[in-house]
Amino acid sequence: MSEQHQSHGFSARGVTGADSASSDPRGTVRDLPQATVTRLATYLRVLGVMADDGTLIVSSEELATASGVGSAMLRKDLSFLGPNGVRGVGYDVTRLLARIEAALGLDRGHRVALVGVGNLGHALARYGGFGRRGFTTVGLFDRSPDRIGTAIGGLTVRDATELEQACRDLDVTIGVVATPDDAAQQVCDGLVAGGVRCILSFASAPLELPAHVEIRRVDLAVEMQVLSFHSARKTEPDAAQTAVGLGGRAPRRPARSASKDLGSTKNGSVIAP
Amino acid sequence: MSEQHQSHGFSARGVTGADSASSDPRGTVRDLPQATVTRLATYLRVLGVMADDGTLIVSSEELATASGVGSAMLRKDLSFLGPNGVRGVGYDVTRLLARIEAALGLDRGHRVALVGVGNLGHALARYGGFGRRGFTTVGLFDRSPDRIGTAIGGLTVRDATELEQACRDLDVTIGVVATPDDAAQQVCDGLVAGGVRCILSFASAPLELPAHVEIRRVDLAVEMQVLSFHSARKTEPDAAQTAVGLGGRAPRRPARSASKDLGSTKNGSVIAP
DNA sequence: GTCTGTGAAGGGCTTCACAGCT
DNA sequence: AGCTGTGAAGCCCTTCACAGAC
Numbered sequence: 001m002s003e004q005h006q007s008h009g010f011s012a013r014g015v016t017g018a019d020s021a022s023s024d025p026r027g028t029v030r031d032l033p034q035a036t037v038t039r040l041a042t043y044l045r046v047l048g049v050m051a052d053d054g055t056l057i058v059s060s061e062e063l064a065t066a067s068g069v070g071s072a073m074l075r076k077d078l079s080f081l082g083p084n085g086v087r088g089v090g091y092d093v094t095r096l097l098a099r100i101e102a103a104l105g106l107d108r109g110h111r112v113a114l115v116g117v118g119n120l121g122h123a124l125a126r127y128g129g130f131g132r133r134g135f136t137t138v139g140l141f142d143r144s145p146d147r148i149g150t151a152i153g154g155l156t157v158r159d160a161t162e163l164e165q166a167c168r169d170l171d172v173t174i175g176v177v178a179t180p181d182d183a184a185q186q187v188c189d190g191l192v193a194g195g196v197r198c199i200l201s202f203a204s205a206p207l208e209l210p211a212h213v214e215i216r217r218v219d220l221a222v223e224m225q226v227l228s229f230h231s232a233r234k235t236e237p238d239a240a241q242t243a244v245g246l247g248g249r250a251p252r253r254p255a256r257s258a259s260k261d262l263g264s265t266k267n268g269s270v271i272a273p
Numbered sequence: 274m275s276e277q278h279q280s281h282g283f284s285a286r287g288v289t290g291a292d293s294a295s296s297d298p299r300g301t302v303r304d305l306p307q308a309t310v311t312r313l314a315t316y317l318r319v320l321g322v323m324a325d326d327g328t329l330i331v332s333s334e335e336l337a338t339a340s341g342v343g344s345a346m347l348r349k350d351l352s353f354l355g356p357n358g359v360r361g362v363g364y365d366v367t368r369l370l371a372r373i374e375a376a377l378g379l380d381r382g383h384r385v386a387l388v389g390v391g392n393l394g395h396a397l398a399r400y401g402g403f404g405r406r407g408f409t410t411v412g413l414f415d416r417s418p419d420r421i422g423t424a425i426g427g428l429t430v431r432d433a434t435e436l437e438q439a440c441r442d443l444d445v446t447i448g449v450v451a452t453p454d455d456a457a458q459q460v461c462d463g464l465v466a467g468g469v470r471c472i473l474s475f476a477s478a479p480l481e482l483p484a485h486v487e488i489r490r491v492d493l494a495v496e497m498q499v500l501s502f503h504s505a506r507k508t509e510p511d512a513a514q515t516a517v518g519l520g521g522r523a524p525r526r527p528a529r530s531a532s533k534d535l536g537s538t539k540n541g542s543v544i545a546p
Numbered sequence: 547g548t549c550t551g552t553g554a555a556g557g558g559c560t561t562c563a564c565a566g567c568t
Numbered sequence: 569a570g571c572t573g574t575g576a577a578g579c580c581c582t583t584c585a586c587a588g589a590c
Binding site for chain 2: 589
Binding site: 033034035036070072073076086087088089 | 558559560561562563566567568
């Protein structure tokens with residue numbers, strides 16, 4: 001429906017749909033590159049610290065450095081949200097913060113259901129991180145009789161068989177799966193049946209879901225194995241490399257997230273400079 | 274140094290260094306695309322299940338489907354390890370498993386130090402996932418007097434001030450940071466000083482490290498916020514979409530990892546089909 | 547005939563470099 | 569003069585389609 005507008009420098013394949021291009025008068029934005037979405041969350045965090053410090057204005061260079069990206073990429077990321085800065089000056093910290101929050105939909109508040117309160121799930125339930133920035137945990141579920149009925153962080157663990165109905169009743173928007181692999185698919189099915197369309201899974205099992213459900217997986221085993229590869233690439237080399245690594249007291253380099261959808265460091269190379 | 278060899282269809286920018294191209298007679302492989310490394314870990318898991326089931330031969334189509342990727346991509350990924358299959362037949366499960374394990378350096382065994390045994394760290398310490406597949410947790414550290422001296426999963430929590438020396442003594446190859454943000458940089462410095470060159474961080478603070486240190490970050494807040502964006506993109510739309518979502522009982526779609534370095538689903542689009 | 551291995555085409559993301567506003 | 573916003577170039581990755589081995 002409607003017409004392409006194509007107001008930005010990219011092609012038309014972002015992460016939204018329907019109309020493409022810019023942002024409507026209010027906060028919502030249409031069509032952001034996947035990689036940009038991931039980084040916006042990073043900028044948000046840095047901006048939060050700056051706001052707390054009382055910083056009022058920040059330049060793309062400063063914010064980029066603090067976020068561990070290049071200033072050009074930062075500017076392009078922000079440009080997808082429409083004009084956000086003042087040329088010759090910089091960005092208004094508070095305004096930019098609000099702009100990104102709106103773009104990520106954090107201003108609507110999210111209701112989170114957590115399934116599986118074993119080792120990891122229990123830690124997540126008590127983890128404050130979910131509570132902040134617009135996320136509220138509204139339900140805990142497990143299938144173990146030992147855990148059902150126990151209280152964690154103010155919530156009582158419910159029977160996983162109630163999951164579907166509870167998701168509807170509680171109006172859950174995001175489901176977090178922290179169960180063993182063998183239960184993950186079934187749990188996801190329950191979440192989806194309950195109307196949940198966004199899932200964060202810590203199970204390593206591959207999951208099948210309807211196309212309209214968005215899933216993100218965090219697999220610790222994969223992360224460790226990727227590191228293992230890089231470790232191997234540093235331990236056994238045919239010499240030459242440590243020479244470089246030590247020669248000039250290698251300059252510090254900002255860290256890039258592993259969970260980003262794209263380009264960890266930026267180029268994929270990890271060889272000595 | 275040395276010469277480029279360029280035996281594969283890609284350009285010369287993989288993730289290793291020194292010589293490029295193929296694999297030496299033994300297991301080690303030089304120059305893999307970052308994205309391929311991440312997926313190899315996924316294949317490994319699926320192959321493990323198949324091996325346990327007694328499957329002897331698997332085709333690229335089968336393995337790809339079970340891993341949630343396209344068969345062409347799977348074949349290209351595997352081709353970086355050299356010839357692994359038999360044309361007209363498929364891949365020998367056991368052999369491929371061993372090949373990937375060797376390529377990821379999992380056959381050397383890794384010694385892991387975990388710093389921060391609070392909420393999340395405690396769960397990770399007890400999490401069996403690290404223990405399997407060649408990873409051995411050899412040290413737990415924290416700076417809280419309440420935790421130092423306690424035992425978790427057979428290990429005693431040590432004072433974080435001992436970190437640097439302990440990393441040397443224990444020959445730690447991978448450090449896991451599960452501390453609060455304000456301690457993360459200091460902990461990383463300690464790990465690096467102790468000779469650790471691969472770090473997995475759960476802190477959301479950006480970290481600065483020497484260029485020869487590989488870091489991967491898992492940031493739960495970022496994951497949640499990315500989901501928030503997608504949730505917003507599904508909740509408020511201008512109609513038209515639910516129609517599609519329900520119309521044909523949307524076919525199941527394999528899940529892609531969030532923690533991959535590249536292309537979650539493959540295209541970045543999340544609009545209705 | 548079947549299935550692997552791979553050049554070539556296509557797409558998305560990042561980097562560069564500069565136009566444009568203050 | 570300074571800094572943002574952005575076309576264009578380049579890079580890396582994915583997908584296609586087929587040559588090649590069994």
